[in-house]
Amino acid sequence: xxxxxxxxxxxxxxxxxxxxxxxxxxxxxxxxxxxxxxxxxxxxxxxxxxxxxxxxxxxxxxxxxxxxxxxxxxxxxxxxxxxxxxxxxxxxxxxxxxxxxxxxxxxxxxxxxxxxxxxxxxxxxxxxxxxxxxxxxxxxxxxxxxxxxxxxxxxxxxxxxxxxxxxxxxxxxxxxxxxxxxxxxxxxxxxxxxxxxxxxxxxxxxxxxxxxxxxxxxxxxxxxxxxxxxxxxxxxxxxxxxxxxxxxxxxxxxxxxxxxxxxxxxxxxxxxxxxxxxxxxxxxxxxxxxxxxxxxxxxxxxxxx
Numbered sequence: 001x002x003x004x005x006x007x008x009x010x011x012x013x014x015x016x017x018x019x020x021x022x023x024x025x026x027x028x029x030x031x032x033x034x035x036x037x038x039x040x041x042x043x044x045x046x047x048x049x050x051x052x053x054x055x056x057x058x059x060x061x062x063x064x065x066x067x068x069x070x071x072x073x074x075x076x077x078x079x080x081x082x083x084x085x086x087x088x089x090x091x092x093x094x095x096x097x098x099x100x101x102x103x104x105x106x107x108x109x110x111x112x113x114x115x116x117x118x119x120x121x122x123x124x125x126x127x128x129x130x131x132x133x134x135x136x137x138x139x140x141x142x143x144x145x146x147x148x149x150x151x152x153x154x155x156x157x158x159x160x161x162x163x164x165x166x167x168x169x170x171x172x173x174x175x176x177x178x179x180x181x182x183x184x185x186x187x188x189x190x191x192x193x194x195x196x197x198x199x200x201x202x203x204x205x206x207x208x209x210x211x212x213x214x215x216x217x218x219x220x221x222x223x224x225x226x227x228x229x230x231x232x233x234x235x236x237x238x239x240x241x242x243x244x245x246x247x248x249x250x251x252x253x254x255x256x257x258x259x260x261x262x263x264x265x266x267x268x269x270x271x272x273x274x275x276x277x278x279x280x281x282x283x284x285x286x287x288x289x290x291x292x293x294x295x296x297x298x299x300x301x302x303x304x305x
Contacts, residue, residue, distance in 0.1 A: 004246030090140025207258035
């Protein structure tokens with residue numbers, strides 16, 4: 001067994017997306033080979049409805065898959081296939097945009113106004129860029145959860161882990177997507193397929209991975225006594241950890257435990273031509289997609305309105 005070294009750590013950066021949603025981006029719109037087959041990862045966590053209620057109105061996607069995982073609040077969604085619904089706490093939606101889809105996502109807070117979720121973009125290989133679009137909506141109750149003797153808990157959203165298999169299937173990158181909690185002071189080794197790219201994203205508590213310093217909270221703008229202040233938010237570290245090669249990772253939890261997403265997938269290793277929500281292999285394919293958006297042929301016959 002070989003421990004994966006940590007090759008890069010970074011704090012997710014505040015950004016605006018959609019119609020003005022305040023979120024934190026761990027990676028995206030930079031070197032697409034760094035996290036291949038993954039392209040972008042956003043943490044949309046907020047306690048002020050005015051910072052997220054504008055949502056993500058109708059917009060296109062082509063050539064990728066988007067994975068939305070909700071922890072608090074709800075996300076109403078609709079798409080050009082005629083689907084609509086609501087994602088609640090613990091639910092996941094895996095959307096394969098394929099040749100093209102229009103959709104919208106409108107977050108709503110819980111009873112206390114809190115909204116928390118993640119969105120991950122996964123690339124599609126050239127052979128599947130123009131495949132039929134589809135959705136996989138999975139309620140929380142269908143996601144297997146494993147609790148080990150020491151209290152370590154793993155929700156298996158996609159892929160196989162400790163004898164359980166997640167409900168999302170048929171994904172090109174053959175990914176594993178795990179929600180992991182390790183109790184305070186515990187050290188755990190977790191297997192990761194040797195041939196997959198892998199990263200962890202810490203969002204609760206603190207801890208350290210081998211060769212990585214302990215993650216710390218990042219500066220966050222909060223309203224205290226009516227005054228906007230920048231304080232160091234310890235409620236969730238928002239720290240990205242990228243790993244090198246090996247077949248397992250090691251993590252030691254801090255005094256409050258640590259909760260993180262552990263995501264891995266097979267690299268596609270193809271050229272990437274990227275323009276906003278459209279990811280193809282060549283510039284010409286991008287031009288064709290934009291032209292279709294402009295002339296109204298982006299959604300193919302049989303793909304809905």
